[in-house]
Amino acid sequence: MSATENVREQLESLPDYGLVALFLAGIWLILTVLAFAVGGPQAPNLAAGFIGSVTVLLGAYAILTLALNLQWGYTGLFNIGVAGFMAVGAYTTAILTAPANPEAGAVAGFGLPLWVGIPGGMLMAAIVGGLAALPALRLRADYLAIVTVALSEIIRLFVNWNGVAELSLFGVEFGTGGATGISFESPSAVVAGVVNGVGSPLVSAANGLGVSGPNVVNIVYGLTLLAVVGGSYWVLSRLVNSPFGRVLKAIREDEQVTQSLGKDTRLFKIKAFMIGCALMGLAGVLFRGSAGYISPAQFRPTITFYVFAALIIGGSGSNTGSILGAATFSALLFYLPARLGEFFPSLRGQAPGNIIEAIAGLGSLDPGPLVAYTVSNVSTLRFVLIGVVLIYIIQNRPQGLLGHRNEPAASVGLSRPRAADGGGDDE
């Protein structure tokens, strides 16, 4: 076991950004290897495609996991209505930025630019979160869970309802688009504009390597999301490494004791909840709405459980753990298996269409069909894997990857003041 322990020690001595960078590099490397293994002449473009998509996915899940970590990992608020708050953020932004004079058949909006629409979406998500929190935060954790998922579904049913698909109030037209969804100003199009404008030399260089323009845009969009993750991390770590964070942790442990020490816990809970919801709204726009189109079907509650899986894997209570958990989940459990399944053409060619034929091979001691069937259905099986991983972790290592770390909530160093160097280091 000491080899593993050695590696673990070395990893744990890395600073947090180093750990995250290492993870990212590792993921990119694995995908590049896969691309070159199966891509043939298309390999560079395939690799670029993989890297772009996984980075976008990773970035989105990182934002969501950080938000959920603030609510659940730090404050103990069990919110499984993540999809609902994503929808509030995405739909608010969509309504604000949809063109005021759209093409025929499209839903009209206020035509505002994205830099107004996105903060508007985040604000609305925070407000809805605050309104929901006011009566609900006094509920115990599992009841809050049920209320939040019920709320999430009500939100989805509401935006799906054709009664609000197109409205006209006081001469202003706007709407949710109902079941068919709504088109609005696309965040990735904005990024594409920059890439193809200022970054055109980069695009040309990439083309020279065989990488297509859209894949470059996708990679840059992914990196933009990572920048947003970095910004969120900056804000959140300042938030939790402070007296505010201390009170949140205390609330999670024992709210009554925290109150007995003079803290108005309701206020802290509402603030933490609202900030988390704002981030979820942001992720809703930048992830589900990246192409400038959203519909109710994209906001089913299932995504909440994926975010929870990411959080548990990474270790609830640790912000860096949240990012690593999101990376592990989205890249290794979600993205990679699906790509593996797609890129075994020789096996897929023979794959039976259904389970009976797959098992039939076992009768003559031939595992081939079953293996082929399994591989071609990996994108279904990966969710079984996620479920099993979740169970395994909760049973055997509930603190996840980094939850065991002692991360005291303070804004300054905590070493004894009369030590030789005269005082603790500041962060």
Add this chain to the structure above:
Amino acid sequence: MGLAESVSDKRRLPVERPSVGVIGVTLVYLVADLAVKLTGTTVFAFGFRVIGGSLSVGGLFSMVLDGLLVGLAVGLAGIGLSMTYSILDFANFAHGDTVTVGAFLGWVAAYIVAGVGTDATLASLFLFGTNLQLSVASTLGPVLLGLVVAGVGTVAVVLLIDRLTYRPMRESDNISLLIASIGVALALRYLIAFVFGTQTSGVASSGAQFRLLPGLAITDNEIALLVVGAALMVGVHLLLQRTKLGKAMRAMADNEDLARVTGIPTERVIRLTWILGGGLAGIGGYLLVLESETIAFNFGWILLLLIFAAVIVGGIGSIYGAMAGGVLIGLVDSLALIWLPSGLTRAAAFAALIVVLLLRPSGIFGGVSTA
């Protein structure tokens, strides 16, 4: 506890009394609106429809019947959820997928038996690929067999899951168990998808119809649902009231430490909870598919929140509450169509869930011992 809680809620009641008042006023309005609708009149004011509309008596009863049918099946499924919640003390988010498992096991069995002797291959029967549509009137045997398989098969599955997942975690807190159940839900659902695919299949259709009133008909499948559902509920009632086992389960639901101290073997009671709850969930799923005539890998998951609503409205831990809550929520879900557009009726049931959790978390029958 009732007095203490109502007193310590003194600070909250002034906030809640207006809510209760609002709910009361809303209910009065809804009933009045229903009455006016039945007469076929509409009252307008300032260009808005204030009250009324049109609704036939047959239509009303048809909705009541629909709500009752769905509610019975949901209630049966909810019994297991309610029992797990109180005896094992956690919210089982895998319960919806347990319902799905039961439905698939039962319907595959029914289909295969019904298709034996035809020239359909085993594979196509297994995947509901033929055009076979079962009904009570035309294929009673297979349907009944499927019912039994649904119950027994689900029991086997939940016992296995308990052995693998929850038994090692008996001492864990309820949130950890909840998270584990989320893992179980994912694993179950996508195993089913792996085996059966993600398409929706039509498996049943009504064999015979009986007209009860103008605008109100009932099919053979629906009659079967009513009969089986009611019989099972009576059976559960008798089990709880007349058998030693039932009394032990009620005792454990009310107080686990007490049960341990008085020597009731708790692992045994836990196993029986899974058996009873799982079996009923599987049968509930089977009946739901009989009613809706289609089956898909995630239908139980989609229903989970509705089942939670039934359990919470009825009162967690109360088996009678689960039954009553199921019927109530089924009726709310169905009758909401009288007042709300169809896209929002499900939201009404969820809103009822939220209201109950906020105002009276113990539900209608909760907090009352089942003795």
Add this chain to the structure above:
Amino acid sequence: MSETVGAEAVREDVPTTSDAVDAPLLEVDGLRKEFGGVTAVDGASFRVAPGSFTGLIGPNGAGKSTTFNCITGIHDPTGGTVRFDGTDVTGLPPYTLAQRGLVRTFQIARELSEMTVLENVMLAPPEQSGESALHSVLPGLRDDVQTAEREVVEDAWATLEFFEIDHLAHENAGSLSGGQRKLLEMARVLSTDPEMVLLDEPLAGVNPTLEEKLLDRIDTLRQDGLTFLLVEHDMDVIMSHCEHIIVMHQGQVLAEGDADTIQSDDRVLEAYLGGDV
């Protein structure tokens, strides 16, 4: 509140019962608390004088902890009133009372087990600017937060050193022994800069040397103006340190007075014989 009282520190006569009649810090009147069919507190009334060290004793089941819980907002009283510093505080939530200076320790120490000992103590001081989300995040304001925090850190270390648990500062509070947890409770509650402290059996499991040190500390704090109400089963401590003693029995106040009065009251003896000391 906690200013050092210069020359008066030498004073012998700390406030006594007669002063209590004039301006009691805590007044409990006709307090009642029912749980379902059980009446835990049945019309308890007493006064606590500012700066005093009052003991609350009684056999098990007398209602002492329930009284504490009703005073400090953990339970809502079924009846009666609680006045603190002249204001009616009946039924107010715990954080309001704590903000007004009325705090308590718990009989079964409720340390925040996943947080370090140092974090536990640093949680307590009131009005930390860093408890505002905005102040913690914004660049300029965070500097002020950090300045204030450095003081909090220093004070916390000093407190931990006094209670002799400083060697455990970076340990998770959950790994402490029973006695150490009690000390942490005290350290934490005293860091809230209170006016009155309700101590619920704080000395159980604490060694005699430290016990003396704690009682000395309590005396020092009293001279700074703090008031203490103590529930304890250790009669020696009560009789030798509390100048006023309240005896509860079956939810009511049975007797009040100084140590001699109580020790010579037959009813008190009977109550204890009927129950267990």
